[in-house]
Amino acid sequence: RYVRQLQRLQLLFSPTAADSRGARQFVEEAAVDFARQHPDVVLYVSPRTGPAPVLLAEYLNGTVREELIASKTSEEIKQLATKLAGQSGLDIIRIRKPFHTDNPSVQGQWHPLTNKPSALTVQGPRLQPQ
Amino acid sequence: VAKTSLTSPPWPEVKLPDPAEEAKYHAEVVQKVNKMIATGQYGRLFAVVHFASKQWKITSEDLIMMDNVLEAECGDRIRMEKVLLVGADDFTLIGRPLLGKDLVRVEATVIEKTESWPKINMRFWRRHNYQRKKIIVNPQTVLRINTIEIFPCLS
DSSP states (O other), X not given: OOOOSEXXXXXXXXXXXXXXXXXXXXXXHTHHHHHHHOTTSEEEEEEOOOSSOEEEEEETTSOEEEEEOTTOOXXXXXXXXXXXXXXXXXXXXXXXXXEEOSOOOSSOOOOTTTTSOOTTSOOOSSOOOO | OXXXXXXXXXXXXXXXOOHHHHHHHHHHHHHHHHHHHHHTOOOOOEEEEEETTEEEEEETTOEEEESSOOXXXXXXXXXXXXXXXXXXXXXXXXXXXXXXXXXEEEEEXXXXXXXXXXXXXXXXXXXXXXXXXEEEOOEEEEEEEEEXXXXXXXX
């Protein structure tokens, strides 16, 4: 019952530039292994003569993350790709609580009057038991 | 001897019940709880689990995030041991300090392995021309608790 949050990974690099050497090596060697290991992620490889090689990750909630892969070895790109595959599309900001429940209390939430005897049976100087 | 304000302690005196009677009462309560578990009369179960050096109070279908890396891949089912407390609407089972593994079963799935937001670690001394800035990113794992089950094998 687990759905991977990564929809597709687009690898955009240029076949001649020097800084996309790692991307080219990754495509030659490790791209097929990566695609086999993550069968529910679609991997698009498109060579283009753009400014810099980029790894685009799109998630199921629509967020798009770009990571530069200029001058990185193919192993680093593989680690980056696995890290992106494990993430979900939520923004990486400070999370206030490391837990989240929909049903926080099972036996009833505590309020200051639990576990106290009721006022009807208290014997005090003024209150008489009824 | 005359009774002064210091003859008896200020707290109310508690009389302990007879040990044989108490043992019978305990056995009765245990049988009742066992029957309740066997027939399945409990609603939602919550548990207190010791995990990643922290104690969490968890119910089914809730999210937990830890600041470390687990050796399981995304989508793996994990069974949590070290359960300290299990409770339902009418009864609770308290362990000393842990409950048996044949009593409780807590299952969770690894959903996500991300990194935290970039935290800034900066040191600065005034008038000494000393400042160091470092950005720390921790790997995090997000788990979702699938089920908490109990089995009627008390004694």
